[in-house]
Amino acid sequence: MFPADIRSEDTHGTSFKFVKASRRDAMADVWVFLLAGASLVLLGFGAAQVFDRFRIPDYFILMALGLLLGSGFLPLGGLDPRASLASVAPLLTSIALAFILFEGGLVLHVRGMGGVWAVAALHTAIAMALSMAGMWLVATQLLGLTSMTALILALAFCGPSATIVLSFLPRSGVEARTRFTLTVEGVMGNIVATILVLLLVRLPADPATSLAWAPFLMNVGATVIVAFVVGEGWARAVRGPRPRSFAFMTSVALAVFLYAIGEGLLGGNGGLAAFVFGLVLGHRRVLLAPQPGAQGSRGLQEFHRELVFLLRTFFFLYLGLRVSLSGITENLLFAAIAFGLVFYVSRLPSSIGLVRVWRLPPLDAGILRATVGRGMTDTVLILFAIEVGVIPPAEASFVTNLLFLVIVVAAALSAGLVMMAERTARSLASRRPAPPPALPRAEGPSDQVPEQLDRAMAQFLDDPIVKRGQID
Numbered sequence: 001m002f003p004a005d006i007r008s009e010d011t012h013g014t015s016f017k018f019v020k021a022s023r024r025d026a027m028a029d030v031w032v033f034l035l036a037g038a039s040l041v042l043l044g045f046g047a048a049q050v051f052d053r054f055r056i057p058d059y060f061i062l063m064a065l066g067l068l069l070g071s072g073f074l075p076l077g078g079l080d081p082r083a084s085l086a087s088v089a090p091l092l093t094s095i096a097l098a099f100i101l102f103e104g105g106l107v108l109h110v111r112g113m114g115g116v117w118a119v120a121a122l123h124t125a126i127a128m129a130l131s132m133a134g135m136w137l138v139a140t141q142l143l144g145l146t147s148m149t150a151l152i153l154a155l156a157f158c159g160p161s162a163t164i165v166l167s168f169l170p171r172s173g174v175e176a177r178t179r180f181t182l183t184v185e186g187v188m189g190n191i192v193a194t195i196l197v198l199l200l201v202r203l204p205a206d207p208a209t210s211l212a213w214a215p216f217l218m219n220v221g222a223t224v225i226v227a228f229v230v231g232e233g234w235a236r237a238v239r240g241p242r243p244r245s246f247a248f249m250t251s252v253a254l255a256v257f258l259y260a261i262g263e264g265l266l267g268g269n270g271g272l273a274a275f276v277f278g279l280v281l282g283h284r285r286v287l288l289a290p291q292p293g294a295q296g297s298r299g300l301q302e303f304h305r306e307l308v309f310l311l312r313t314f315f316f317l318y319l320g321l322r323v324s325l326s327g328i329t330e331n332l333l334f335a336a337i338a339f340g341l342v343f344y345v346s347r348l349p350s351s352i353g354l355v356r357v358w359r360l361p362p363l364d365a366g367i368l369r370a371t372v373g374r375g376m377t378d379t380v381l382i383l384f385a386i387e388v389g390v391i392p393p394a395e396a397s398f399v400t401n402l403l404f405l406v407i408v409v410a411a412a413l414s415a416g417l418v419m420m421a422e423r424t425a426r427s428l429a430s431r432r433p434a435p436p437p438a439l440p441r442a443e444g445p446s447d448q449v450p451e452q453l454d455r456a457m458a459q460f461l462d463d464p465i466v467k468r469g470q471i472d
Contacts, residue, residue, distance in 0.1 A: 035079075035084075037088075039081075040085070040313055040314060040317060041310070041313065043062065043065055043313065043317060044058075044062065044309060044310070044312070044313030044317075046061075047059075047061040047062050047065070047313070048309065057164075057411060058312070058316075059312065059316040059375065059376075059407070059411075060408070060411070062312075062313060062316035062317045062320065063316050063317070063319055063320040063323075063404060063407070063408075064320065065317060065320060066316070066317040066318065066319060066320020066321040066322075066323070067320040067321075067323055067325070067404075068320075069081050069317075069320070069321060070082055070320065070321035070322070070323065071325055081321060082321045082322065085314070085317070085318050085321060086318075089318060089383070089387065090387060092311065092314055092315075093380060093383065093384050093387065094256075094259065094260075094263070094270070095256060095311070096311050096315065096376075096380045097194060097198070097259070097270070097271050097274075097380060097381075097384065098255050098256045098258075098259035098270065098271070098274040099252060099255065099256075099274075099307065099311065100190055100194055100377055100380070101190075101191065101194055101195065101255075101259075101271050101272075101274040101275035101278065102251075102252065102255035102274040102275065102277060102278035103278060104187050104188075104190050104191040104194075104275060104278065105191070105274075105275045105276065105277065105278025105279035105280075105281070105282055106278040106279075106281055106282040107187055107282060108184075108187055108188075108191070108279065108282055109282040109283055109285060116177055116180065116181075117184070119181075119354065119357060119358070120177075120180060120181040120184045120185070121184070121188070122350070123181060123185070123350040123351070123353070123354050124159070124181075124184060124185045124188050124189070124350075126349060126350040127159075127185070127346055127347045127350045127351075128158045128159055128188075128189065128192065130345075130346035130347075130349070130350075131154075131157070131158050131159075131342060131343060131346035131347075132154040132155065132158050133154075133346075134342035134345065134346055135150070135153055135154040135157055135158075135339060135342050136150045136151060136153075136154040138335070138338050138339060138342060139153050139154065142335065142338060143335055143402075145395060145398075145399075146392065146395065148390060148391070149391045149392070149395050149399060151200065152197060152200070152381070152382065152385045152390060152391055153382070153399070153402075155192075155193050155196045155197050155200065155381070156193050156197060156377075156378045156381040156382050156385075157193075157339065157343070157374055157378050157406065158189055158192060158193050159185060159186065159188060159189015159190065159192065159193060160182075160185060160186055160189060160343075160371045160372060160373055160374065160414075161186060161189075161373050161374050161375025161376070161377065161378070162183065162186025162187055162189070162190060162375075163186075163375050163376065164186075164373035164374075164375050164411065164414065165182045165183065165185070165186045165371055165373070172363070172367055172418070172422070173363065174363060174364045174367050175360065175361070175364055177358055177360075178360060178364040178367060178368065181354065181368070182367070182368070182371055185371070189377075190377045191275060193377060193378070193381060194271055194275075194377060194381060195271055195272060195275060197381045197384070197385065198268075198269075198270075198271040198272070199269075199272075200390070201268070201385070201388060201390050202216070202267065202268040202269065203216070215267065216267065218267075219266050219267030219268075219269055220267070220269055220272065222266050223262050223266045223267075223269040223272050223273045223276070224272065224273075224276050226258070226261070226262075226266070226273065227258055227262075227272070227273040227274075227275075227276035227277045227280070228276055228280055230254065230258060230277060231276065231277045231278075231279070231280025231281055231284075232280060232284075234251065234254060234277075234281065234286075235280060235281055235284040235286045238251075238286050239284070239286045247286075251281060252307070254277065255274045255277050255278060256274070258270070258273040258274055258277050259271065259273055259274045261273065262274075311376070312376050315376055315379050315380055315383070316376070316379065318383070319379050319383070319400070319403065319404060319407075320404070322383075322400045323400060323401055323404045324397055324400075324401060327397055327398065327401040328401055328405070332398075332401055332402060332405060333405060333409075335402060335405075336402060336405035336406045336408070336409040337409055339402075339406045339409070339410070340372060340406070340409045340410050340413045343372035343374075343410060343413075344369065344372050344413065344417070347368070347369055347371070347372070348369060351365065351368040351369050352365075354368060355368065361425070362421075362424060362425050362428050363421060363422065363424075363425035365421075366417070366418075366420065366421020366422070366424055366425065367418065367421050369417065369421070370414055370417030370418045370420075370421050371414065372410050372413055372414045372417070373410050373411050373413075373414040374406060374407050374410045374411075375407070378403070378406075378407070379403060379407070382399060382400075382403050383400075383403075386399065386400065
């Protein structure tokens with residue numbers, strides 16, 4: 001009896017000690033998590049202040065800080081920031097994907113654009129197709145990556161970063177048509193890249209079998225219908241003469257809700273659900289303040305700005321943490337330069353055609369060719385593909401290092417090309433003789449923008465989200 005009682009007491013005592021130890025470990029995890037989260041926001045704030053003062057891109061600073069924190073050079077007391085951020089990476093990745101597609105659909109309201117929208121869309125399609133073909137060849141033939149990894153890279157990098165595009169457009173002095181085209185290209189690049197990568201991940205395991213496509217297509221159709229119905233219902237709920245309080249924040253929550261429903265119940269089509277939902281709201285124009293100073297405009301912009309700030313801070317810092325300094329080799333740098341050249345060369349045919357059709361000035365022509373920067377959407381998609389295993393573990397480290405270098409090289413190339421375009425335009429303007437007084441003549445259709453089209457473009461470019469310049 002006594003031995004049994006003693007064993008029982010020992011067992012309960014051991015269990016109690018185990019519970020106490022587990023609670024201590026959990027509290028330690030919470031402490032580290034809170035420290036990492038607060039530090040993340042503080043680092044993002046510091047990077048934003050440096051950008052405002054010295055115009056150094058914030059994502060450069062964040063990636064460099066992540067690289068420094070993950071290098072092991074700093075004494076962190078045994079803490080591993082990489083592990084702390086990795087625990088929340090899947091959650092923030094899903095939120096980012098839902099937000100990118102919802103935001104893209106919300107911004108893409110192009111009613112009244114007519115032929116300008118068709119020309120801009122054609123330029124975007126040609127540039128993206130050539131870019132994807134060139135990147136796939138570089139990835140498979142030059143780098144020896146698998147076809148699936150090469151395809152993921154080609155899709156993720158298919159279009160320029162909308163945020164980087166919009167960061168220099170307001171001060172560049174280009175025409176409204178050029179601003180519209182580059183904005184549409186950035187938004188469409190985000191949408192096409194995200195949707196195609198998500199669909200590629202969810203393709204049937206045996207796509208050659210026709211029966212495997214039936215449930216896949218049924219889930220896609222159900223996703224579109226559900227998102228459309230919810231979007232129409234929500235548009236009716238928030239439509240009115242005065243903006244509803246917290247309508248934008250609640251709309252983002254609904255987009256994430258639909259993303260979750262699409263991922264969990266509709267065959268993994270959450271991204272498509274978020275995009276269709278945003279597209280319906282954008283078409284109905286229920287979340288846009290009618291004038292810049294109207295009620296609700298500031299709240300919408302501030303919430304959007306701070307959400308993008310949080311997501312950008314996390315993903316660029318996390319990318320820097322995942323980079324291995326020992327993996328940065330000359331061959332990898334040459335590969336990143338090759339990607340940058342593909343970004344530039346793939347834009348030339350459609351940009352030249354656009355300049356001729358619209359008779360754009362030299363500055364606009366140079367800016368069109370210079371828009372090669374890549375940003376957050378590419379980072380999110382490639383890290384997502386690594387996380388779900390579509391990019392195999394054997395190539396994950398190489399691709400992460402390549403992603404880091406491609407973003408740096410493309411940003412440097414874009415900045416240099418923009419400076420050259422501005423310098424060339426100033427040089428041509430200084431050498432051009434003063435024109436003689438022109439006789440009155442009727443302007444052709446390529447020399448002026450119809451008033452209705454001009455109003456439609458102005459309304460698009462004055463959208464609070466577009467004007468803020470943070471679309472990804």
